[in-house]
Amino acid sequence: MRAINRFNVLDTIRRAGSIARVEISERTQLSTTTVSAITASLLDDGLILARTEGDLREAAARGRPRVMLELNPDAARVVGAKIAANRMVFVVADFRGEVLSTLTLALRVDRQPINVITDLIEDGVRRCVVDADLALDEIDSVCLGLPGVIEHRTGHVRSSPIFRENGVDFAKDMSERLGVTTIVESDAHAITLAHHWFGKAKDLDDMVLVSLEQTLGLGVLHGGQLFRGAGGLSHNLGDLALGIGPQGMIRLASLAGESAILGDQPNGGRFAEAIRLGRGMAHAKTLIAAEDNTLISAAIRAGEACGMALANIVTLFAPPRVILVGSSLALGQPFLDSLRDAYSLAIPPSIKGVTELVFDQSTDETWAQGAAVVALRELYESPWGTTGPAPAL
């Protein structure tokens, strides 16, 4: 019970950035007494800081000035990472989720043996931590966001384009490797939380995010919590079945996945090289501007498929807002227009107007930051969840 209130207060402070006790009490519906008690304990634990200046009410404020409270950035450090097929992005973040250092490694990791991948990730984590002027033992937790179907609770990767194998116990492997608690999460879930904390869903506790990258991912926020399937399973939109074709089931990924849009490019060509470097979509955009008809029609086909799938998601979840993110958005007009058209055609009239569509081209760093948020959210709850007994002097 106290744990719940503690978390609520802490979260209220985080959302506000800087806030006085009175206002916490207003927002949480807790009495000022309780807020005082809780904030005292939070101050005591070093999780928040008090700042005497900064009372930003109307300039001529009478009465005792408010003492502003904010998160103590140094209360914890976490590493968040986005692991994609052709790049890895790491960030070190402080307790507020603010990024302290970034590291991008442009290298192809998919289809590599697992221990090569874990090696590379370990390397990236270590380098990024050093860049932030920290040591690994100052890091409280690490979270890796990767594409695919991931069981968050167990850290079990059911399937991912990153791995050749299915069913990897990735969290366990990496935890042992790094000597730091490591969480594995779907990349879509990570960017969903990033938007909830810092992006275009700060004001909402219910929303849906669709990520259009190599893999098509989904994040559903419900009451401020990620909605996970059984066993904390993440969703994979690319697996959605669209119909039966000559070679069996046609899935969304086969029309709207990155490789489906860009097609098989001749090895060594400039396009193939751009794809290698994660610039495939940007390159495609310039080709589309030059009226490359193959690409244009691929983009339109992908947009239509996405738009329809999106409408179905909205039919099922009816969120007030859907945020679309991912590299495919860089394709520009033909893709976006056909997506929007298909969406508005496919959305049932009865829920028209319920959902607002928002497009966002986040940087890779935001994804990694989202992974850091996943790690932070777990920290927020667990280690100080139990009320510490007053230490005997």
Added chain:
Amino acid sequence: MRAINRFNVLDTIRRAGSIARVEISERTQLSTTTVSAITASLLDDGLILARTEGDLREAAARGRPRVMLELNPDAARVVGAKIAANRMVFVVADFRGEVLSTLTLALRVDRQPINVITDLIEDGVRRCVVDADLALDEIDSVCLGLPGVIEHRTGHVRSSPIFRENGVDFAKDMSERLGVTTIVESDAHAITLAHHWFGKAKDLDDMVLVSLEQTLGLGVLHGGQLFRGAGGLSHNLGDLALGIGPQGMIRLASLAGESAILGDQPNGGRFAEAIRLGRGMAHAKTLIAAEDNTLISAAIRAGEACGMALANIVTLFAPPRVILVGSSLALGQPFLDSLRDAYSLAIPPSIKGVTELVFDQSTDETWAQGAAVVALRELYESPWGTTGPAPAL
């Protein structure tokens, strides 16, 4: 806090049917002391009853015999109803959800003006209440389950095949009409809760139910709670988009809805008559047995579409169990087989084995009982939610 524990204890008693305090304490993880306090207050409020006999442990039980506690059936009465296009089914249920009386009215209500429909419903409610030897003012709450997209919180019906109009404030209308709090809920949600309380999901707090009737509905249970969209919106599977056809969007309902399967039957014919009476699917089954090829292929088409949609639902929600209900199941082999085939083809390998498929041919009464459960669940929480202060003497 007490409210939460109270609810948990009450719910534990309901689930068990009859249970001793010790066992409540075991199941809820509450101390026997607390359980005693709470049960005393529940007994005091007349919500539960104590029965001295009925200790069903090993016959030769030494020690003080257990006092079994069970819900007081008379603590409340509710009316639940299933309103379909061609029939209305009412039940009066006691506090346990047990049915006291049933009333089925086989009449076509769709496309009637609203006040005709409300008239008929009012009539049905009143008659069913009388059948249970009760008066309307002894009814605590009414819940109507209808097909379509319904906002549970507001009782607003966004669209329903029952109504000619969209956007009807049905809960308000009926509450005024009956003088009893009336809740409106999607029929799929009702049957979902019916299965949670009495049917094939008693053991699960997470599951998905798909209802295949005139309308294709969906109920998602998540942590024992119905998962609703924004504003308590219900889902409508029939609105799912499958692809673009010559006449615009092809939706699931146009392939697998009742009318899509049965087709347009000549007015006055035996088939049309059967449909009128809600026996359309049964009649179709006999025709299929007689190798009516039009129907067989319609059934197969419908089954395929449903199977694929089902696989997509499972991809998104990954529930441990999916329950399929509804009149279309009566079609038998061709429908069920093609559904199963399409499902196993469309289900992504990465989540194969997560979900168990269960078919259930519930009676209409069960649907109405589910609506009663919706009403009861609200009663369980609200009126005794606050701890009553000890009355002065």
Added chain:
DNA sequence: GCTATTTAATTCGTATCCCGTCAAAAATAT
């Protein structure tokens, strides 16, 4: 410059609630 006013935060006392321990009650076995 002093006092009154206003607003913020803390302290204190009270009520609630849960749990652990212990005693009472109710049956059976000897």
Added chain:
DNA sequence: ATATTTTTGACGGGATACGAATTAAATAGC
């Protein structure tokens, strides 16, 4: 009748939250 076993109820301790009163720190007015 007595001992044993099991369940139930009662009392005190600990934690928590809230309301009222108190203290704190600033401004406004004279």
